[in-house]
Amino acid sequence: MKKITYSAVFEFHDNYRKFSTEELSLFDMAQNACLQAYAPYSQFQVGAAVLLQNGVMIPGNNQENAAYPSGLCAERVALFYASAIHPNVPVTALAITINYSNTIFDSVVAPCGACRQVAAEYEQKFNHNIRVYLLGRNEKVLVIPSVKTLLPLLFSGDVLKNFGSSSPTDAPASPG
Numbered sequence: 001m002k003k004i005t006y007s008a009v010f011e012f013h014d015n016y017r018k019f020s021t022e023e024l025s026l027f028d029m030a031q032n033a034c035l036q037a038y039a040p041y042s043q044f045q046v047g048a049a050v051l052l053q054n055g056v057m058i059p060g061n062n063q064e065n066a067a068y069p070s071g072l073c074a075e076r077v078a079l080f081y082a083s084a085i086h087p088n089v090p091v092t093a094l095a096i097t098i099n100y101s102n103t104i105f106d107s108v109v110a111p112c113g114a115c116r117q118v119a120a121e122y123e124q125k126f127n128h129n130i131r132v133y134l135l136g137r138n139e140k141v142l143v144i145p146s147v148k149t150l151l152p153l154l155f156s157g158d159v160l161k162n163f164g165s166s167s168p169t170d171a172p173a174s175p176g
């Protein structure tokens with residue numbers, strides 16, 4: 001038996017001094033999107049903003065629905081929209097913030113597993129790390145260097161590609 005250790009380094013900032021103008025406008029976009037989130041059922045508003053390599057920024061916020069599972073998280077709204085309109089431009093950063101009962105969270109909140117999985121897909125697609133900024137109240141920011149550090153042992157499309165390239169004799173028998 002061999003033990004495998006996983007470790008990651010995150011940066012915690014308690015003010016915005018070290019951030020560039022571009023990063024600050026990304027934060028601003030996420031915070032504005034958060035206030036526009038449609039979250040009548042949970043009252044838990046989430047805002048996201050995606051930065052693309054060409055400098056374009058795309059906002060997203062959670063969209064809830066009376067049929068609860070039909071809603072979508074802020075991060076996926078932003079990532080899917082970015083991919084829909086700029087399918088060939090790498091995603092370089094993702095900022096996320098939360099507003100609950102009219103209070104921007106004091107501490108930062110990390111994205112759900114499904115959003116990590118979706119973000120990881122684009123990270124792999126472009127072979128480019130996506131920096132994740134988790135924004136709390138009073139300029140608190142946790143910086144995560146890539147989505148894969150948030151999702152060790154992630155399920156990757158490479159597995160499916162390998163199946164696709166297997167020889168016909170390896171393929172499962174077709175029905176009938």
Ligand code: THU
Pocket residue numbers: 039042044045046061062063064071072073074075110111112115
């Ligand atoms: N939510 C997000 O938008 N992002 C996450 O990463 C976690 C949860 C939303 C979904 C739902 O509208 C509300 O927050 C409560 O779960």
